[in-house]
Amino acid sequence: MGNVLIVVEANTDGSLRKATLNAITAGQQLAKASGGEVHAIALAKDATALANAVKEYGVKVVHAASAAHLEHALAENWAPAIAAAAQAINAEWIGAAATTVGRDVVPRVAAKLKAVMASEILSVEGSGADVALTRPMWAGAVIATVKLAGSVKCFTVRATEFAAAEKSGAGEVKVFAAEAPARQLTKFVGFKEVKSARPALTEAKVVIAGGRGTKGDFKPIEGLADELGAAVGASRAVCDAGWQPNDLQIGQTGKVVAPALYVAAGISGAIQHVAGMKSSKTIVAINKDPDAPIFQIADYGLVADLFKAIPEMQAAIKAAK
Ligand SMILES: Cc1cc2nc3c(=O)[nH]c(=O)nc-3n(C[C@H](O)[C@H](O)[C@H](O)COP(=O)(O)OP(=O)(O)OC[C@H]3O[C@@H](n4cnc5c(N)ncnc54)[C@H](O)[C@@H]3O)c2cc1C
Numbered sequence: 001m002g003n004v005l006i007v008v009e010a011n012t013d014g015s016l017r018k019a020t021l022n023a024i025t026a027g028q029q030l031a032k033a034s035g036g037e038v039h040a041i042a043l044a045k046d047a048t049a050l051a052n053a054v055k056e057y058g059v060k061v062v063h064a065a066s067a068a069h070l071e072h073a074l075a076e077n078w079a080p081a082i083a084a085a086a087q088a089i090n091a092e093w094i095g096a097a098a099t100t101v102g103r104d105v106v107p108r109v110a111a112k113l114k115a116v117m118a119s120e121i122l123s124v125e126g127s128g129a130d131v132a133l134t135r136p137m138w139a140g141a142v143i144a145t146v147k148l149a150g151s152v153k154c155f156t157v158r159a160t161e162f163a164a165a166e167k168s169g170a171g172e173v174k175v176f177a178a179e180a181p182a183r184q185l186t187k188f189v190g191f192k193e194v195k196s197a198r199p200a201l202t203e204a205k206v207v208i209a210g211g212r213g214t215k216g217d218f219k220p221i222e223g224l225a226d227e228l229g230a231a232v233g234a235s236r237a238v239c240d241a242g243w244q245p246n247d248l249q250i251g252q253t254g255k256v257v258a259p260a261l262y263v264a265a266g267i268s269g270a271i272q273h274v275a276g277m278k279s280s281k282t283i284v285a286i287n288k289d290p291d292a293p294i295f296q297i298a299d300y301g302l303v304a305d306l307f308k309a310i311p312e313m314q315a316a317i318k319a320a321k
Contacts (some may be wrong), residue, residue, distance in 0.1 A: 001034070001035070001036065001090070001092050001151075002034035002035040002036025002037075002092050003031070003037055003038075003039060003089050003090055003092055003093070004027040004028075004030050004031045004036055004037070004038045004039065004091060004092070004093040004094075004095070004096045005027075005039045005040070005041060005084055005085060005086045005089060005091040005092045005093070005095075006023050006024050006027045006038065006039070006040045006041070006059070006095055006096060007020075007023075007040075007041055007043075007078075007094075007095070007096035007102065007105060007106070008019070008020050008040050008041060008042040008043075008050060008051070008062070008223055009073070009096065009097060009099060009101050009102065010042075010044065010050050012191065012193055014044070014049065014050065015053070016050060016053040017018075017097070017099070018159075018164060018203055019051075019097035019099050019102075019157075019159040019202070019320065020040075020054065020096075020097055021057055021164035021165045022097060022116075022157060022159035022160075022161075022162040022163070022165075023096055023097040023102070023157040023159065024038065024054075024057050024058060024059060025163055025164065025165045026121060026124065026155075026157040026162045026265065027040075027093070028058055029124040029162075030093050030095075030110055030131065030155075031093075031122050032127075033090060033104050033124055033125070033126065033127040033128070033131045034093070034128070034131055035098040035128070036092060036093075037060040037061075038058065038059050038060055039059065039060060039061045039062070039063060039064070039089050039091070039204060040054055040059045040061075040062045040063070041063045041065060041081070041082055041085045041176065042054060042062055042063070042065065042084070043065045043070040043073075043078050043081055043178070044065075044066060044070060044071060045066065045067070045068055045070065045071035046066045047065055047066045047070070048064055048066065048173070049062040049299060050064075051064035051173045052173060055163040055170050055171040055173050056091050056167045056168070056169065056170050056171070057166065057167060057168070058165050058166070058167075058168040058169075058171075059171040060088075060170055060171050060172070061171055061172045061173075061174055061231065062172070062173045062174070063085050063088075063089075063174055063175075063176035064173055064174065064175055065081050065174060065176040065177075065178040066175070067081075067178050067180065067278065069178075069180040069181070069184065071105070071187040071188070072191075072266050073101045073105065073201075073251075074107070074186050074188060074221070075104045075105045075108045075186075076184065076185060076186045077095065077110055077180070077181060077182065077184065077186075078108075078163050079105055079108035079109045079111075080112065080178070080179075080181055081176070081178035081179075082094065082105065082109045082180075083109050083113050083218060084114040084176075084178065084225075085176050085178075086109070086113065086152070087113075088176075090150060091152065092151065093151060093153050093154075094106065094109055094110075094113075094115070094152070094153070094154045094155075094156065095154060095155040095156060096121045096156055096157070096308075097155060097156065097157050097158075097159045098119065098156035098157055098158055098159065098256075099159075102156045102157075103119070103156060103163050106154050106155070107119075107154070109154055113152050114152075115150060115152040115153055115154050116149060116150050116154070117153070117154040117155065118133045118135050118148060118153070118154075118155045119133060119135060119155070119156050120135055120136060120154070120156055120157070120158045120232045121133040121134065121135050121155050121157055121158065121161075122134045122135060122136065122143065122158055122161045122221075123161065125145060126313075130147070131147070132145050132146060132147045133145070133146055133147075133148070133155060134146075135172065136158075136275070139252040139271050139272050139275040139276065140182070140271075140275035141189070141271060142161075142254070142275070147275075158256060158260030159202070159256075160202075160256055160257065161258075170193050171202070185274035186318055188220050194245065194247055198225060198226070198230070198231050198232060199218060199229070199230070199231045200231065201231045201232075201233055201247075201248065201250070201255050201257060202255055202257055204230055204231035204257070204259055205230075205259050205260045205261070205264050206228050206229070206230035206231070206259055206260065206261045206262075206263075207230060207231050207232075207233045207250075207257055207259045207261070207263070207277075207280070208221050208224050208225040208228070208230050208231075208232055208233070208262050208263045208265070209220075209221070209232070209233035209234060209235065209254070209262065209263065209265065209267060209277070210232070210233075210234055210235070210238060210244075210265050210266055210267070210306075211234070211235040211237060211238060211264070211265065211266040211267030211268065211273075212235065212237040212238060212241070212266060212267075212268075213265065213266020213287065213288065214238065214243070214265065215265065215305065216238070216241065216243035216268045217307075218232065218234075218243070218244060220265070220271035220306060220307060220310035220311055220314075221265060221310065223310070223311065224310050224314045224317075225315050227314050227317050227318060228261075228317065230259075230261075230263075231249075231259075232244075232248060233248055233249075233250045233255075233257065233277075234248040234249055234250065235249070235250070235251065235267050235270075235273050236251055236253065236254060236272065236273065238241050239254070244278040250273065250276040250277050251270075251272045251273040251274075251275055251276035251277070252271075252272040252275040252276060253272065254276055255276060256275075256276045256277075256279075257276060257277055257280065257281050258277075258279035258280050258281070259281070260275050260279070260281045261278075261281070261282050261284065261292050262280035262282070262283050262284070263284045263285075263286070264277070264284070264285045264286070264287075264298070265285075265286040265287075265292050265306040265309075266284065266286070266287065266288075266306050266308060267285070267294055268285070268287070268289075268292050268294060269285070269291070269292055269293035269294025269295070269296070269297065270289075274293075274294075274297060278297055281296045282299045282300070283297035283299050283300075284298060284299065284300045284301075284302070285295055285300070285301045285302065285311065286302045286304055286306050286309050287301075287302075287303065287306075288303065288304065288305055289303075290303045305309060
């Protein structure tokens with residue numbers, strides 16, 4: 001009892017995805033609280049390199065599941081393999097980072113094992129029979145503390161709320177033989193990656209985000225972002241208008257970010273937007289309206305026209321370099 005199984009995720013180039021390290025930290029806290037050990041499962045066509053990449057991060061055993069049907073993160077193919085590995089190690093907790101893959105795969109594992117599930121956990125509280133998890137509800141307006149019943153429990157982890165696991169000695173890699181499901185109803189057709197020279201939104205240290213106040217002109221936002229080596233983000237209003245692609249959307253129905261610096265320009269600060277960025281270390285808001293709700297959560301607020309203020313900021317930063 002008490003064992004934890006974390007699903008490992010890879011980037012498109014096969015390297016270890018950083019969010020997995022945050023999920024491992026949550027797994028370590030759960031293992032400590034419930035008296036078990038942390039295991040991980042890497043699934044790929046050949047999972048050896050990925051398993052080796054993760055074994056040093058405080059994981060006792062990494063189960064390397066290599067098979068052709070596991071090449072792509074299809075929940076239908078991954079879930080039976082994860083469920084089988086969880087049963088083999090008598091896992092009490094099965095989790096992954098709350099990425100697109102984690103959100104897709106883990107609930108399916110929970111359904112297979114008839115397990116309870118908590119999504120996007122923020123922290124682990126208590127220990128033994130009193131282990132509880134906190135998770136956001138109603139776009140983060142409420143933080144619920146939940147205790148999960150049953151012998152098997154599933155969870156996804158909000159990566160921004162847990163530090164990345166650090167290297168702490170090598171764990172063991174074991175081959176895990178995963179059988180292909182009898183019927184494969186989903187077929188992988190292709191993956192179109194949006195390539196950008198800027199850092200990935202969820203991993204950037206600085207994010208410059210624009211809202212409807214930009215009126216679709218993102219030149220000032222992009223200029224400041226490039227000056228700071230930052231990622232560009234957007235509110236839903238911007239993405240819905242087709243001004244920027246959907247993968248830049250931050251918020252309840254977009255990405256969750258927690259950079260060291262978040263600049264919100266021409267964004268009003270609707271609760272659904274704030275749900276995706278309020279954990280940022282320093283929040284700077286630029287808005288023409290002094291009553292805009294974004295100022296309530298901003299560390300620094302500038303009541304100004306973004307088209308004037310941002311180029312001035314960019315010029316000042318450039319001059320100071
Ligand atoms: C179920 C649900 C889920 C949602 N999910 C999300 C989500 O994930 N992410 C998200 O962002 N939204 C989400 N929304 C939408 C959200 O409620 C808001 O409508 C949206 O965030 C507003 O975007 P905005 O701040 O860019 O636009 P607005 O609210 O229109 O604000 C524009 C701001 O720009 C300012 N402004 C205008 N001109 C300038 C200028 N020249 N210089 C400076 N400031 C200026 C204005 O004063 C205003 O404050 C969701 C809504 C629902 C119902």
